[in-house]
Amino acid sequence: MTKYLEYQLKEIKDTYLSYLGPPFNEKDFSPPRPNTTALSLPSAATRLELWRGLENRARLAQNQRAYSVLLAAVRELARSTLCPYLQTSLLHFCTGLDGLLGSISGLMTTLGYALPPPSAVSVGGSDGELQEPRRDVEGFWILRELQSWLWRSAKDFNRLKKRLRG
Amino acid sequence: PRQGSIFYCSVISEAEQPAVIINALIFRLCPFLVGRIQYERMGSDVTMQCGSLDNDASVSWKVNGTDIKARHRLEGPRLLLTQVDLGHNGLYSCFQNPHGERRDTINLRIGTAPREPTVTCRSNTYPKGFYCSWHQQHSTYIPTEFEVDVHHNQRALEVQRDPVHKNRCHVRFPEVFSSFPYRVNVTAINDLGRASAAISFEESNIVKPDPPERVVATPIPNNVRRLEVTWNSPSTWPDVDNFPLKYFLRYRPLIRDQWQHVELSDSTSHTITDAYAGKEYIIQVAAKDTEIGTWSDWSVAVHATPWIEEPKQITSTTEADPVIGGLISLKPVPTAQTMALTITTHKIK
Numbered sequence: 001m002t003k004y005l006e007y008q009l010k011e012i013k014d015t016y017l018s019y020l021g022p023p024f025n026e027k028d029f030s031p032p033r034p035n036t037t038a039l040s041l042p043s044a045a046t047r048l049e050l051w052r053g054l055e056n057r058a059r060l061a062q063n064q065r066a067y068s069v070l071l072a073a074v075r076e077l078a079r080s081t082l083c084p085y086l087q088t089s090l091l092h093f094c095t096g097l098d099g100l101l102g103s104i105s106g107l108m109t110t111l112g113y114a115l116p117p118p119s120a121v122s123v124g125g126s127d128g129e130l131q132e133p134r135r136d137v138e139g140f141w142i143l144r145e146l147q148s149w150l151w152r153s154a155k156d157f158n159r160l161k162k163r164l165r166g
Numbered sequence: 167p168r169q170g171s172i173f174y175c176s177v178i179s180e181a182e183q184p185a186v187i188i189n190a191l192i193f194r195l196c197p198f199l200v201g202r203i204q205y206e207r208m209g210s211d212v213t214m215q216c217g218s219l220d221n222d223a224s225v226s227w228k229v230n231g232t233d234i235k236a237r238h239r240l241e242g243p244r245l246l247l248t249q250v251d252l253g254h255n256g257l258y259s260c261f262q263n264p265h266g267e268r269r270d271t272i273n274l275r276i277g278t279a280p281r282e283p284t285v286t287c288r289s290n291t292y293p294k295g296f297y298c299s300w301h302q303q304h305s306t307y308i309p310t311e312f313e314v315d316v317h318h319n320q321r322a323l324e325v326q327r328d329p330v331h332k333n334r335c336h337v338r339f340p341e342v343f344s345s346f347p348y349r350v351n352v353t354a355i356n357d358l359g360r361a362s363a364a365i366s367f368e369e370s371n372i373v374k375p376d377p378p379e380r381v382v383a384t385p386i387p388n389n390v391r392r393l394e395v396t397w398n399s400p401s402t403w404p405d406v407d408n409f410p411l412k413y414f415l416r417y418r419p420l421i422r423d424q425w426q427h428v429e430l431s432d433s434t435s436h437t438i439t440d441a442y443a444g445k446e447y448i449i450q451v452a453a454k455d456t457e458i459g460t461w462s463d464w465s466v467a468v469h470a471t472p473w474i475e476e477p478k479q480i481t482s483t484t485e486a487d488p489v490i491g492g493l494i495s496l497k498p499v500p501t502a503q504t505m506a507l508t509i510t511t512h513k514i515k
Contacts, residue, residue, distance in 0.1 A: 003457075028366045030347050045344040048293050052408065144345045151370060152343040154457045159408055 001103065002157070005096050006150040012089050013143045019083050020136050031137045041073065041141065042066040044148035056163060057113045059156050060104060065116055066149050067101040073142045080135060100153075201257050201271030205308050205357035208278050212247045216260035217270040219243035224263040229256040250276050252307060277308030279359030285352045287365065290462075292373045292455060294404050295338040299331070300352045300363070310356040319346040344369050373459025375411060376400035378434075378451045383470035390443040393417075393470050396435040397451050400462070411453045414461060419445040420469075431456065446471045 017025040024031075042065060054062070071094060078090035105115055206212045216225045223243045227234055236254055239246040247254055258272045281304060289296035300312060314335050316323040321340070328334035337348075351364040378397040386392045395415060399406045410432050416425040419442050430436055441447055450464040 006457075028347070030366070033346070043345070045341045045346070048339070048342050051342060141345070148343050148345045151457050155343075155408065158410060158456075162407065 001100050002150045002154045012093055019086055033141050034138055041145045042069055044152040060108050061116050063153055064104045070146050071097050077139050201273040203273045205275050207358055208276050212250050214245040214272050216243040225260045227260050229258050252276050275308050277306045280306050280310050280354035280356055280361045282361045282363040283352050283354050285363050285365050287372050289373045290376045290402050291404055293342045297336045298350050299334045306356055308356055310354050313353045315351050317349045370458035373455050375453045375462045376402045377462045377465040378453050381451050381465045381468045383449045383468045385473040387473055390472050391441050393438040393441050393472055410456050412456050414452045417447050417449040419447055441472045444474050
């Protein structure tokens with residue numbers, strides 16, 4: 001499922017960057033990541049030894065939390081997008097992402113792990129809206145981080161599979 | 167010890183040093199022996215100064231011990247050359263008139279300032295680290311060194327220069343699954359100038375494993391259309407359990423140009439089941455991380471031919487044999503070139 005979502009996301013990301021226009025759609029462009037409480041995206045990046053050493057419950061919990069936050073972020077991104085086609089694509093993508101989140105939560109329950117309490121998902125200003133002119137940069141980083149998480153999750157689930165079999 | 171006007175020098179260096187540094191060391195101790203190096207731009211006009219002689223000094227010059235044949239001009243203690251090229255390279259010595267004492271030796275080296283190097287980076291040891299290589303499209307003809315710096319998420323990373331390859335460096339990944347790009351800047355520097363080139367990339371885009379190793383293709387007994395292929399993951403890939411590879415196998419008979427392809431996940435063996443009987447095959451395998459990066463180059467090619475049934479020997483019968491009759495049939499065998507004669511015996515009541 002992560003591979004399917006990754007493939008979908010690549011297409012949406014290309015469309016979104018074209019929608020944002022230059023410099024976002026330029027090769028190798030990478031704006032500074034917003035370091036504000038308005039955008040508390042969970043980072044997929046981790047030190048290798050820490051990632052290897054994650055026990056099953058923590059590994060799943062990190063994925064579950066990440067996709068909870070990212071799902072809310074993408075929904076907000078869809079809501080604030082003016083292009084109807086892009087909005088439809090993002091909302092459709094959210095359906096898939098919701099399915100992935102449901103699968104992770106279901107797996108945690110099956111394994112007897114308690115689901116983490118829903119965190120206060122913080123995207124945008126106090127009214128929950130993504131603020132101009134930061135919106136473009138925040139949208140860029142939401143999709144970038146989501147891409148990293150989908151890639152990481154494939155590796156997480158592979159490791160989980162081997163540990164559960166063993 | 168000094169003997170007349172001849173001085174004897176020796177330099178002992180404990181560590182291996184490039185020739186340029188040895189020359190510099192020798193020059194400091196024995197300047198008349200090697201000559202100071204003077205780098206000049208190709209096509210420019212060059213002035214060489216004979217030591218620290220006054221402007222009214224009279225000197226003569228030689229290059230590599232012989233008279234200077236190239237067009238030149240003398241101005242007191244200075245030698246002027248115009249529009250120099252590589253042919254002007256040499257050891258120029260000046261001798262003060264009237265007694266001819268050698269006053270200076272200059273090693274003239276003509277070259278060009280560096281241009282932007284071409285830089286590429288790759289990770290064949292993911293998730294351990296990556297390496298970057300660079301080269302100059304055009305030679306500078308004079309010694310050129312390179313400085314490298316690598317940044318990630320506003321931090322400078324430690325860069326290890328390769329002990330063997332002068333134009334390569336190694337960097338460890340500080341973290342995995344990062345959304346921040348890496349930026350590698352390489353600066354070429356020589357005495358005539360400097361030039362830089364920088365590239366940016368994401369971790370996932372530079373991952374390219376080395377080809378699979380120990381590819382072996384074996385015929386399967388009694389199977390005329392099968393070949394068993396096995397291989398190993400590249401030994402440079404450090405953690406195939408957590409970062410598994412998928413493989414792409416291609417094969418074709420030698421007599422054909424078109425390849426057949428099979429993609430395999432998490433398996434290091436495959437049985438080809440549609441080989442042409444009796445035909446020699448060429449087989450190669452490539453590898454890729456299951457999520458990111460690009461395919462490796464193709465492995466070394468291996469050749470194999472599916473199992474061929476040995477043609478049976480025909481043996482004649484004797485009068486003592488109880489065989490009375492028999493059916494003679496012609497049966498096609500695996501090779502198209504031969505037909506085997508088989509005899510089936512039946513007892514007749």
